[in-house]
Amino acid sequence: MKKIDNGASSGATTLLIKYLLMTKLILIFTFIFSLQSFAHTYGQKNISVKLQKVQLKKALKIIEQQGTFRFVYKDDILPKDKLVSIDVTNAGLEEVLEMVLQNTSLTYQKINESLIVITKELPEDNSAAPLAETVSGKVTNEKGEPLAGASITEKGGNNTTTTKSDGTFEISVANENITLIISYVGYLNKEVALNDSKNPINIELKPSLANLNEVVVIGYGSQKKKDITSAIAVVNVKDVSTRPIVNAVEAITGKAAGVQVAVPSGSPGADLSVKIRGIGSPNGGEPLYVVDGVLANDIKALDPNSIESISILKDASAAGIYGAAGSTNGVVIITTKRGTKGKPKTEVNVYTGTQQIVKKLPVLNNSQWLSLQKEIYGSDPIIPSYYDLTNTNNNWQDLIYQKAPQTGVNVSTSGGSEKGTYYLGIGYLNQEGIIVGSNFKRYSIKLSVEQNATDWLKLGANFNYNRTYQRTVTDNASANFGGVVISALVTPEYIPVKMPAGAPVPGVYGVSNFYSGENPLSNIYNNTNKTIGNNLLGNVFTEIKLPFAIKYRSQFNASVGNSKYDWFQDPYSSLTGISAGGAARSNYSEVFRWAWDNTLSYSKIIGLHSIDVVAGTSALNEKIETSGQYGTGFATNAVQTLNGASGNFQVGTARYEWSTNSYFGRLNYSFSDRYLFTATVRRDGSSRVGNKVVWGNFPAVSAGWKVSNEKFMKNVTWMQNLKIRAGWGKTGNLPPYTMLYPSYSLLNAGSAYAYNSSAASPGISPSGQFGNAGLKWESARQMNVGFDVSFLQNNLTLSVDYYHKKVENMIFTQQLPLTTGGAFTALNLPGFDINKGLEFTIEANVIKKKDFDWSSNFNMSFNKNLISGIDPTISFQTGAVSIGGSRAPIYTQVIKDGYSLGTFWGYESKGVDPETGNLVYSNETVGLGSALPEYTLGFSNTVRYKSFTLSFLIDAVGGNKVYNATRMETESVSGYANSTAAVLDRWMQKGDVTDIPRALDNGTSNAAAAALLRSQISSHYLEDGSFVRLRNITLSYQFSNDLIKKLGLSGAKFYLTGQNLAIITKYKGYYPEVNGYGQGTNNQATNAGSGASLMSLGIDRGTYPAAKTFTAGINIQF
Amino acid sequence: MRINKSHLIYTIVFATLLASCNKSFLEKAPESNLAAGTIKTAADAENLLTGTYNKMVTDGGYQYGQFFLSDGRSDNNYINGDNQDAEQPFENFTYTPSNSLSQGLWQGYYAHITAANAVTDNVAPIDDPSWAGTNRKEQILGEARYLRALAYYWLVTQWGDCPIILSVTNGDNFYPSRNSSTEVYALIIEDLKYAESVLNASPYKSQAGRATKGAAQALLAKTYAQMGDYSNCLDYCNNVIAGPYSLVPNYADIWGASNKNNSESIFELQVSSGGTPYSFWGVQIFSYVASDGWPKRNIASYDLINAFNAAGDAGERYTATFNFQLTSASFNMPVNAWNSAAPIPFMNKLRNPNGFASPENIIMIRMADIILLAAEANNQLGNTVPATTLLNQIRTRAGLPNTTATTQSTLALAILNERRLELVHEYTRWNDLLRADANGTINLVTLMNSQVNSNNVNLNYNMNADKHQFLLPVPLQDIQLNKNLIQNPGY
Secondary structure (H helix, E strand, O other): OOOOOOOOOOOOHHHHHHHHOOOOOOOOOOOOOOOOOOOOOOOOOOEEEEEEEEHHHHHHHHHHHOOOOOOOOOOOHHOOOOEEEEEEEEEOOHHHHHHOOOOEEEEEEEEEOOOOEEEOOOOOOOOOOOOOOEEEEEEEOOOEOOOOOOOOEEEOOOOEOOOOOOEEEEEEEOOOOOEEEOOOOOOOOEEEEEEEEEEEEEOOOOOOOOOOOEEEEEEEEEEEHHOOOOOOEEEOOOOHHHHHHHHOHHHHHHOOOOEEEHHHHOOOOOEEEEEOOOOOOOOOOOOOEEEOOOOOOOOOOOOOHEEEEEEOOOOOHHHHHHHHHHHOOOEEEEEOOOOOEEEEEEEEEEEEEEEOOOOOEEEEOOOHHHHHHHHOOOOOOOOOOOOOOOOOOOHHHHHEOOOEEEEEEEEEEEEEEEEEEEEEEEEEEEEEEOOOOOEEEEEEEEEEEEEOOOOEEEEEEEEEEEEEEEOOOOOOOOHOOOHHHHHHHHHOOOOOEEOOOOOOOOOEEOOOOOOOOOHHHHHHHOOEEEEEEEEEEEEEEEEEEHHHHHEEEEEEEEEEEEEEEEEEOOOOOOHHHHHHHHEEEEEEEEEEEEEEEEEEEEEEEEEOEEEEEEEEEEEEEEEEEEEEEEOOOOOOOOOOOOOHEEEEEEEEEEEEEEEEEEEEEEEEEOOOEEEEEEEEEEEEOOOOOOOOOOEEEEEEEEEEEHHOOOOHHHHHHOEEEEEEEEEEEEEOOOOOOOOOOOOOOOOOOOEOOOHHOOOOOOOOOOOEEEEOOOOOEEEEEEEEEEEEEEEEEOOEEEEEEHHHHEEEEEEEEOOOHHHHHOOOOEEOOEEEEEEEEEEEEEEEEEEEEOOEEEEEEEEEEEEEEEEOOOOOOOOOEEEEOOOOOOOOOEEEEEEEEEOOEEEEEEEEEEEEOOOOEEEEEEEEEEEEEOEEEEEEEEEEEEEEEOOOEEEEEEEEEEEEEEEEEEHHHOOOOOOOOOOOHHHHHHOOOOOOOOOOOOOOOOOOOOOOHHHHHHHHEEEEEEOOOOEEEEEEEEEEEEEOOOHHHHHHEEEEEHHHHEEEEEEEEEOOOOOOOOOOOOOOOOOOHHHHHOOOOOOOOEEEOOOOOEEEEEEEEEEEEE | OOHHHHHHHHHHHHHHHHHOOHHHHHOOOOOEEOOOOOOOOOHHHHHHHHHHHHHHHOOOOOOOHHHHHHHHOOOOOOOOOOOOOOOHHHHHHOOOOOOHHHHHHHHHHHHHHHHHHHHHHHOOOOOOOOHOOOOHHHHHHHHHHHHHHHHHHHHHHHHHOOOOOOOOHHHHOOOOOOOOOOOOOOHHHHHHHHHHHHHHOOOOOHOOOOHHHHHHHHHHHHHHHHHHHHHHHHHHHHHHHHOOOOOOOOHHHHHHHHOOOOOOEEEOOOOOOOOOOEEEOOOHHHHHOOOOOOOOOEEHHHHHHHHHHOOOOOOOHHHHHEEEEEEOOOOOOHHHHHHHHOOOEEEEEOOOOOOOEEEEOOEEEEHHHHHHHHHHHHHOOHHHHHHHHHHHHHHOOOOOOOOOOOOHHHHHHHHHHHHHHHHHOOOOOOHHHHHHOOOHHHHHHHHOOOOOOOOEEEEEOOOOOOOHHOOOOOOOHHHOOOOOOOOOOOO
C-alpha cells in the first residue's frame, strides 16, 4: 500500500476521476454516503484501539468512533476476507490507517481534518486538481425517467451544474456537509443533504403544477411565476411532439383560460385564428407574436417541434411593455429550443397518419332532383339526351373527399459546454388535404447557437427557416366562382365527370346547361393553385455584463416572408378554360422586417427589497413588395408559365413601407416577498398613425400581495400560496391590416384610357382613400384583478381573473357614403369596444402514485363584448358573402352601438306559414346574435399507468352563432342546382308544418319571399355554433429503461393520436368552428395597399371542412 | 471584469442613438400611389382627365349593370343570369334597397363623378405656360364636366332626386341629402352647355373617345327629352344632325373591330384590341359562346322578337341584333318564355367575347338615336312631317318601307317602336318607355304587366300601379351610412 499525500496536489484523485470516466462508469467517486459511515468524537492524535481479527469494515467503524473524522468508501471495495488485528494507544490517524490498510490495494486521502476517503490504489499522477469533492448522481422524474437539463446547485455556494441527457450529473463541492438543490421546470425543487444520502444520489423529483419557482418568459426578460402580478398564462407544450400539429398556434388550443384558438378552415397549411380576451379592435383580434424576441404578425416560419415554451400575456401590465405593437389583443411569447450543456442529445420524432372528413351531407339523388324541378317549374325540365339520369349517379362528395395521409419527421440534435450551446433541428411535413388536389409540404430548419466569448460577453443567434409548397382548391366561394365545397353539394348527380360523346364539347369536365357551375373536379383539376413560401424568422444578439451588475443586450431581428403564387387554367379540359384559351397568373410578394432592440437590465436584492429593472429602445421597419402578372391564350397545358401566354397581358407591382420607434421600461419591485409591484411604460412612434400625432404613451402598473407569506397566515395550513393581484394600464394598438399611409389622400397612377381604341394613355384617378393626418393610436384601458391559491400541498391550484378592457379611439377604415364614389378613410371612432370577462383555471394532481397518476387542467372563461358610444343611427356592415353567380356582397354582420362585435343582422325568420309555404319574416331587420362565444372551455388530462400515458383534451365554446351561407345555396329550393336532403322536408301542401319553405321560382309563387330567402340575411340560415369537442386524444407507451439501454437510447416512446374524433353540436354544416373569412385571409402583403375590411366572424361559405385525424408515431432520444 | 468601461458605454450610447433613429425614420410617404396635392402641371391635368375616362371602364356599369337597368328591366330582354339575387329583381321588378346591382351602379356613377370632380378641383388652380394662347384648360374642364353630366344623367333618370356633389370631398360633407331632380337636371345642363361651349366638333388631338361638342349636344338633347322639354331637345338634336355625323350605310357595320369610331358614333367607350390596359369581360356573359358554361344574360324576349316579326324586320338589322343558337339555355328565364330546345336569341351586337377579354368598343350615343329622338321631339311638338321624314330615314337603312303612321299618336307609337328595333341593347329602351309613359304614348305599368311568354301565358311582372318601380330604391348601405338620405317612396 502506498500513502498518498493529502497536500494541495492530490493527483491520484484527479486521476481516479479520469480513469473512471474513461471506463464509462457513471458513478465516479467512491464517495459514498453510507449511513454507516458516521462518526464524531475525539481529537486528532489520540486513537487508542485494540482489534483482534476484525473485519475491515467493522474495524473502520470502530476507528471512526474514536475521533471527529469520518471514513468514506464504497462498500464493495473493502475486501471481505481481510481481518484486521491492531493494538495502538494514542496513535495518529495516519499511523492507524497505514496499519489497517496494510496488504490491501486500498489507499486513503484526507480531504480535510474530518473526512477521509478510502479508495482503491491507483497509479500515481502528478497533475493538479482542486481540493474538492465530486458528487455524482442521477435525477429522474416520478416515473423513473431521466430528467435532462435539471439544475443542481450547492446551497449557499457557487457550484452549479445540469444533468445530462441520461439524467446523471456530477458536481464538485467543498465538503460533505453541504446541501444540494435540484430544480427542474415543472417539478418541485428538492434539497438533498450530502451527509444524509446514499451513494450514488438518486433523486426523484415530483412534478408540480404549481411550481412557483418556475421562470416565465415575459417581454424583454423573465420573472418567477410566484412573483407575477399580471395576467400571464403559461402553456404546457410538452404534448407537441406527440400530436400531428402543423401550425405552432395549435399547441395553445384549450390550454389557457381566455384564449380561443380556432381552425377556421381545414385547408392544408391554412392559418389559425387566436383571440385573447375577446376582440380588442373592430379591425381584428389577432395577438402579437414574439418569437425569441422577434415581433411577428404570424409564426408561419416556426416548426411546432422547435417550440420550448409559450407564455401568453393577457393584460395591460403584462403586455404593456410591447406598447402599441399589438398588445391590446394580447401577446403570445414563444421561446424556441436551444442547446443545453452536456452530452449531445439527439431526438427523432416520426409520425404518420390519415385524415378524413368528419361527416358528409346527404344530397338529392337524380329522381329527387327531378321531382323538385317539376315542383319549381311546373313541368319536367328538358334535359339534353347526352345526360343519363338513370346511370350517372355521381356522389360528388365521395369523389372529392378522400382519406388523406399526413406524415411528419423531425430530427434535432443539441448540446453544449460551459462555453456555448447549439441546437439544430430539421423538419419535414407532408400533408395531403381531405379534398383531392390540395396538399401542403414544409421543409424546416431551426438553428440556435450561443457562445460565451468571455466571462462578460455572450453572443448568439436563432434562425427559423422553412420552405412550403401548397396546392389549394378554391373554397369560400359559390360553385359559379369555382368553390369546390359548394360545387360538390349543388352539382346534380347526373352530371358526368367528363362530358360524353354527343355533348357539344365531349371530353371536357362535366357541366350542366341548367346549372352554370362546373363540376367540382373541373374546379380542382382545371385550375391549378400553387403557392411556394419562404419564411425566415431570426435574430442575432449580444449580451454584455457591465459594471454595477447591469446587463446590456442588443438584438437584431429579421423576418422575411415571401410567397409566390401560380395559377393556371387548362386551355382544353373545361368549357371555361376553352373560352379563355387558358390563363395564368403569377403573383409574388415579399415582406421584409427588421427590428433592433437595445436593453439594459439590472437586478438587485438589498435586504428585504428586491428590484428588477429593464429599459430599452426598439426600432422596427417593414417593407412590403408585391408583383403580379397575368396572361391568357395558351397553346398547350404543358407550358404553364407566362412565357406560354399569347395575350391579355397584365402586370403590376407595388411597394409599401412603415416603421415604428419605441422607448420602454419596466420596474419589478418586491418587499419582503410579500408585496409586489410592477410598472411599465412604453412610448411608441409610428409612421402608421396620422402624421400630426406620431407618438403615444402607454403606462401600466400592477401590484400583488402574497397573503400566505404574512405572519398571520402562518397557522393556516389548508391552503398555500395565496396571492392577490391587481393591475391597470393603457395599451396601444395599431390595427395590422388597415391602411399604411393614413395621413394621405391618394390618387392611383395606373388609370389609363385607350383613346382611339388603341395604345393606352396614362391616367390618374382618385384611389378612394381620404387622408386623416390626425389619426390617433387606438388604445385600451385595461383592468385586471385576480388571485392564485393552492390547496392540498400544491396539488390543487386555482387562479381566477376578472378583466375589463375598454378600447377607445377605435381605428376604422370607414366606408364613407357611396356618394363619395365608395371612398374610405381611417378615423378614430368615438365610442368603445369593451370586453369584460372572468377566467378560471384549475390544475390538479388528482392521483399521484408510483405506477398511476392523473393530472388535470380545467380552464373556462366568459367574455362579453360590447360596442358602446358610437352614433346609434349608423352601422357598419361587415361579413360580406356573395351567393350564386353574384360577385356583389351581401353583408351578414354589423358593427353597431349597443351590440357585440360579430353581431349578425337581418330579418328574423318566424318559420314557414303552413297556409302558403312561404317563410314569414319580421318587418324590420334586427340583431340576431353574435359570432363571439359567451364562454370557452378547455379540459386536458394526463393519466399514466406504468408505462402507458393517456392524455386527452376536450374543448368547448358556447353561445356563439354561425351564419351558414352554404345553406343559402343548398336549401334555397329554387333554380337548377342540386340541394341537400334537407329540402325533402319542404312545404308541399296546405297544412304542412315544416322549417323548409316551398319550392320557389320566378313568378310561380311569392317572389318577394323568394328574393328574401335567397338574397337577404335572415335567422333562417343562422345556427347555434356551440360545440363540445374531443380535440385530441393520445395514448403513448414509454419503452422500459432496460430496453432503451439495450438499444443504446436514452428514451423511446410510441404513440397513437386522434384529433377531432368526436364533436357534439347542433350545427348542420360540416364543422361549426368555421370562419370562411378568418384572419388568415388578411394577408398583410396582399392587402397592404387597400383599405382592408373590418372583421368577419363565424361565416360558413362553403369553407374547407376541418378533418379528423388518426396518427401513429414514435419518438426516440439518444 | 477587465473591460474598458468607457469604450463599452460609448458603444451602447451609440447603439441606443441609432435605434432611436431620427425623425424621418417615422415619415413614410406612399410609393405606389400619388399623394393628393401633387397635381401641378398641364401633363398632370391631362392624366387626371384620362383617369376620369378610365372610370367609365371600371365603375360605370357600362359593361354589365347598365344592360339590366335598360333592356333587361324593359320588355326587350329576359335577364336569365345565374346572379339571381342581384339581377333577377330587374326582370321581376322586385328590387329592394339592398339590391347589390343597383348599389353598384349608384356607387359607380358617383365614383365617376368623384373622378371628374378631381379634375375640376385640381385643374382650375393650375396655370401652365403650355396652355398660353389656347383654351385647353377650359377644354379639360369641359370634358370632365361632360363625363360628370353623363353620370348624373343616369343617376337622375334611374333614381330621381340625388345628392349633387361638385368637389371630391364635398367641402368635407360626406353626408349630403338628396337634391331635387330639377336641380340635378339644371346641373347636367349647365355642365353640358359649358362643355358644348369649349369643346370642338372633333376630339382633342383627334383622339376618338373624348367628349366633343357633338357629344355634349347629343347628351343635352337626351337630357331635355327626359325632362319632357322637347323644344330644347329638338334644338340640340338639330345641332347634332347638322354636325359631322352620318349614318353608316349598312346596319351591321356599326359594330365590330373594324368599325370602331365610325361616322355614326357620337360618343363611344374605347377598348383596345390588345387587352391592355383593360378589356371588357361583360361581353362574355352577354354574347353567345359555343364552349362556355355561363348562362348568357339579356336573352331577347318573346315580345321583342314578335315586334321585329310584326314590323317585317328580318333583314340586316334583325340578323345583326340577334344570334339564334340552340343551347338549352333556359337558365332563370321566365317560365317557358322560350322553348329551351329551340334556338334562343342571344345578343349579337357585341360579337367578340374573347374569353372575358373582349376588345369591343361600346357605343354610348350614335346618330340614329338622335335622329329618332328628333323625330320624337318633332312629333311631340306637332311637327309630324319632319318627324315622319326622320323616322323613314332610319327605316330605309333597315330595309323597311316608309311608315304608315300618319297621326301624331300613331306616329308616336311608330317612333317608339322604331327606337326599340333600332337600339336594342344600347341602354335606351327603359328611358324611352319612361318618356312614353310620361307623355301618354303608352302606359308602362300596363305594358309590362301584359307581357306574355311564347305560350301566351302571362309572365306576372306585377308592376305596381303606384309606379314606384319606375325609380330604383336608394341603396340600403347609403341609407345606413348617411342618415340624411331619404328613401324613394314604395321601398
